[in-house]
Amino acid sequence: MDLYSGRSDRHEKLSSVKLAVVQYGILFLMLALAAGLWRLQVLGADNFRLLAEQNRIRKEPVLAARGKLFDRYNRLIVDNYPSVSCFLVREQGRNVDADLPLIARGLDLDLDQLRATLHRFRSAPRYQPIPIKQDITADEQAFIAAHRNELPELETVDEERRLYPRDGFAAHLIGYVGEVSEEMLDDPRYAVYEPGDVVGKSGVEQTYDELLRGQDGSRDVIVDSHGREVGYLRTQHAIPGKDLRLTIDNDLQRAAELALGDRTGAIVAMDPRNGEILAMVSRPSFDPNAFSIRINRGEWNQLLTDPDHPLMNKAIQAQLAPGSTFKILMSVAGLEEGIAQNLKVNCTGGATFYGHYYHCDERHGLVNIYNAIPYSCDTFYYTLADKLGIDRIARYAKEFGFGEKTGIDLPGEQPGLMPSEQWVMKYYHRRWYAGETISVGIGQGAIEATPIQLARIISGIASGGHMVRPHVVFPDQLSSDFRKALLENYPGSGETYIPIDPQAWQIITDGMAEVTQPGLYHTAGSAHLQGIDLAGKTGTAQVASHEALSHMAKSHSNNPNAWFVGVTPRRNPELVVVVLWQNGEFSYYPARIGAEVVAAYVDKQRRLAHNLSGTPKSPIEIGAVWSEPVVREAKDGKPPQESARIRGGHFFVDLPQSSAGGAHRLVGPKDLGLGLPVEPWKGTHP
């Protein structure tokens, strides 16, 4: 059976009219499509070209790496490491609230905290990305990459992040960086910063922020539809921040950190010749890395409410009564005024002034200026203070820098306090009590000093009145403009010369050298170092003095604060050390801590000298000028006098390869042509 009947009717055809209708229909369709294309490609081309550009070009900041920090021997202290942060972009007109649970899960965030973060930024302009999480892990990056389509609002930004020593090493000196705060943005001085910028907030990071921060660049990035970068159009390179060489010596800093341990207090080690800070420790410490990433509220509150003030750099901010260390200033005043030389006091364990009995620690017997320092005899200094009067004491103290900032290049330095008659009148509207002078004589009462202040003052006195400006960054790295601005922004006593009779400072430093010798009544025999010339002074100060009480009110203990100041060697000192142990009670312990720092320093200097040998292959040539002491015997009641004769020479030092024993051969001397007398070389090596 033929199912297909149409086959038999072959003459049946489609009507031409219908086919023509179809043809015209197709023509119409084609013209409509062509018209659509014309509308887009000819009329709308400019607009769509713009949209295409916006589609693929994204302006991205190129963040400048912050300058690194090195120690004085160019050893790296603070480095940067590459890190990725996650931002939430709100521009796409997408309601992100529904995505938050997924984001919180993927980035391991607390959902409520994430909501709170978004809430904080609700009034910020929409183009401003919201930082959600910093320093994200590789897993979290993978999560973001994998959810580009579901969570297009998440963006990652590459950054260079600060890497600080993990254990809080020199944390207070280095400081930390953080996001610029709203108050700072309102301050015209910080006009260059934009929201979200990272800025130095303390320590060297703050003082030298302008140099360290560099300048961010920008880059036009071509991206594909997934936001993946496929190329760059134009890059304005970031200018990295300047690397800075600090004056601190990692080895000495480490030694000082270990010496102080976890005691609350501070150590300052400084070169008295130029004010370079070799070590600065404050305890308790903190981990600056915690600030590098957004610090969480709990940690921050803990740091703020800790009664020991971990964020406070006690080396420059702790204002405490200097106790007996003040007796050095008293001695200078007494000797310069011609009173102390002839003052002899019989110490019977105290003395009465103005109807009040003032105690001494011991019955020292007959005390003069030579043994008053090693004995730290209060009776002697009560008497000296009484004879000097508060006016003269205050004048000397202020001239040497008590009550005034030193001008160290670190933020937040405190001035301390030197009381005077004017001061009590101005702040307490009363007259000065004569009895107060007696307390001031031993560094008690209203007087307050910071460790850095004491370091500058003691080193200045030991150096014959050459006062320095302490600093932590070598100034030769700074432009003259920056140096000028630094002096303006960090005012202080700075570099001065106060002529002191050489005899006066020699008596004082000799007395301080006695302090660290074992002996009856000597206060710091614990700081004795075999073969090291260490001149020191201890101090113990009652906490219950003036404002100190309110400052330290939250302190868990009212034990006295213990101080130690020391210089080495006693003539032309190279190192001054100040140790503060808050509530340490016994001053011989800080003396021991100070001695450890001094020992570390001297040890290293000797090793450095020793290490010199063995390296050079040929004899090295040394030009040298030195002074030779000439001692004139005591005659006609005059004390023995010392003067110096200047010599010069020119040596060849032959250092053998295997010089473990140090068999140096010195050849010379030879005339340098300086017109200096040349003496024959005696063959002992320096």
Add this chain to the structure above:
Amino acid sequence: MRRFLSFRDFDWAMLGMVLLLSLVSVFQIYSATLHTRYAGFHIKQIFFILAGIAAMFLISKVDYHRLLDLVPWLYGAGLLALVAVRLFGHRALGARRWISVGHFQFQPSEWIKLILILAVARFIANLGGRRLFWSDIFRAFLLVGLPMILVLLQPDMGTALTYAPILVASLFLGGINLRQSLILIVCGSALMVGVWSSGKILKPYQKARLTSFINPDNDPRGSGYQIRQSLIAVGSGGIWGKGAAKGTQTQGDFLPIPHADFIFAALGEEHGFVGCFLTLLLYFSILMRLIQNAQTAADLPGSLIIMGVVAVLTFQIAVNVGMVIGFMPVTGIPLPLMSYGGSSVLFTFLALGVVMNVRMRRFVN
């Protein structure tokens, strides 16, 4: 009666135009996949085209009357394959469309198109030119509607829609009168409104796709994204285009599937209005050539077969290009002879092969 048959009567002019279009396709696929994981697809496309040409020659050798005789078997096998897909098909992107036979995967819904063209041509021709009764119209609907529903269930709305023009063309050419067509249009509209508002038959993503072309900016990252990126691509091409392999939308992966459904947008971006216009002209010429062949066909079924092919091709071109330029919703209908894809290429060449078949037998009487 011995039939005279020669490849001299093969439509070489049309084959030339088709191959020219295929060449454009290969170059455009090459450019669009240059930096993507689809790089090298243009080589595959060349093989599809070669296979298509071979299939075209083969099918042109078999008398289309013989093919029409086989229609009941082919139709039955097609429905079975669709059911098999429903039962054993590969699930990809949420739909079952593919079925594996040995190493080959094939998509029965594409083949059904060809079978339907033949079946409808046979059905209309069988009526012998008399006017259509409602029962005829009903049977035509049943003939096309059965596979259509099966494909819709996969779900593959795009392919299912391409069956509709076969029905429309055959009813028009088969002699439907004005009154019948008006009633059908009214009923069809009512049905569409019903389907749309019932909320059950169309999946939400299908609905979103169908509406987002009207205002793609409502949801620039969602279903309107493809339309928007396509418009940007085409528009930014301007008159002369950005140059081969230089389209930022195409190369930057903003344009979705620029080697398949959106290949015309890639063409528009890289070769501009001029390129698009010439391509449309080529399509128009091919379609006119096909209609000419329908006019000169030896008998009614031959003409109807060719017009079925014309209907399907016209529909696909209009819907695909319309989608690319924002006139139509995103339906996933490939552009014949341009879009990458073995099934699509094979179908097109087979359909053209059937046309050749008809043409070569125009002098049979």
